[in-house]
Amino acid sequence: MQSPALLLVITGFFLGLTFPFGKLAHTQGLSPIVWAWWVSAGSSIGLVMIRAVTGRSIRLEPRYVQFYFLSCIVALVIPNLLIFSVIPKLGAGFTGLLITLSPVFTLTMSSILSVRVPNRLGLAALAIGFVGAVIVALTRGEVTQPASFGWVFAGLGIPFSLAIGNVYRTMAWPDGAEPLELATGSNIAAALVLLMVVWLHPEASLPGGLLSVSGLAFITVVASTCMFPFFFQLQFVGGPTYLSQIGYVGAMVALFVGTVFLSERYSWITWAGAIVIFLGVSLSARSMKDQDNG
Template sequence: MKFLWDSAPGLLVVTGGLLGLTLPFGKIATAAGVSAMIWALVISLGAGGVLLCALLLRGQRIRLTPHRLRYFVVTAAVSYAFPNLLMFSAIPHLGAGYTGIMFTLSPVVTLVFSILLGVRRPNLLGVVGIAVGFLGAVMVAGTRGEAGQPAEFFWVAVGLLIPVSLAAGNIYRTVDWPEGTGPIELAVGSHLASAALLLCGIFTLQGSGSLALVGGVPMVVVGQV
């Protein structure tokens, strides 16, 4: 088991597989009437809750400082709440597979941002990666959408904002990572902050009664968490 967590290929398969499951789970939930905002809440509250339990079982706790609070709120908005809201809003219009392709463009956009902002120096591999990624984005934007119907430009644009938001979050976490803080602590704080932001949005825009729709897909919720 230790070899798996210390192995780049192992982490790639595990992380990719778990991220990949998020898309069909989200499609099932939104098809059952659960709004994109509520499903994004399920993801952040579930992840934050599970990781908080893991943190407490290790005898650790979340340490709140102005720097960490800033990190939690910015990461929550840019890396979790906003891209998840975009993703699950787009899935009914673009399909899970099409939206998933948009999601996979985030490493290329991250590379572009890191070069433009001077976080990373350009090299041949990076330039080739950007070129291939740009070509892929053009091909995706020009393909057909859900059920063989042309994808509406608006929803294609919404889908393309997903990797932009994720890339912005990647860059932000790199430059503003609180010193001496572990990844689980930051993940807990960021996911719970995301859940708080989404909950405020749900109460304001949809009302607390909309949360009852989650009860219609209990096994999907368990699978997602």
């Protein structure tokens, strides 16, 4: 599949399911660390099965292994641990909104690293996105359970870490590597890193309640396994900033599911901030398109 727009919608849809699924896992008493490990481990199994069916393995050359582990730490391990930790405090929908800041952070890092320097419209987008982030952050999550600013600050680490991953994968993508191959290797690396975290954490252990939510665990892994091939394919054909826009779709899915199915409630200020963020990221996307055409 080579259509960036279609890849964006599909990847964003599966990403949006991550947040309500994570909240449901928390309500069943699962540790964020254990749940993050399961998502990566289960996805690894699914992706390895896909590779086996196609008769292809994953390369273990040093540059590939380095890519797997560095990519997984900044784009999978850190974001997932933060996501599943802050969702109980901020709500699934609110956490999804924070992901929409990833394009702004990605554009900023790209310009700092001279990967892509923003034009005037891009700079305006950064300013507008920042204003929206401040508005959303001040509401501190759900109306019924406002969180401390510490949790909001932790939540902002999610799009920041994702942005690092977006830029890194483009800069370090091995020549001739297949998207599915890198998706598989990165998830295996993430599962290994998170397994070590589980082993070292005094309050986390396996299976950690996973057996009691086997249905939810299975559905989550299916969604995650479906997402990653599209995710890495989108990175390959669209680049870091276009990929980062999956947060738009993911936020809409998370807000819809959180509001309709999980009874989450957000103030009008949160929704106003969301609109400002969408305006900022839309201008960000427009600026990137103008630069590509120019």
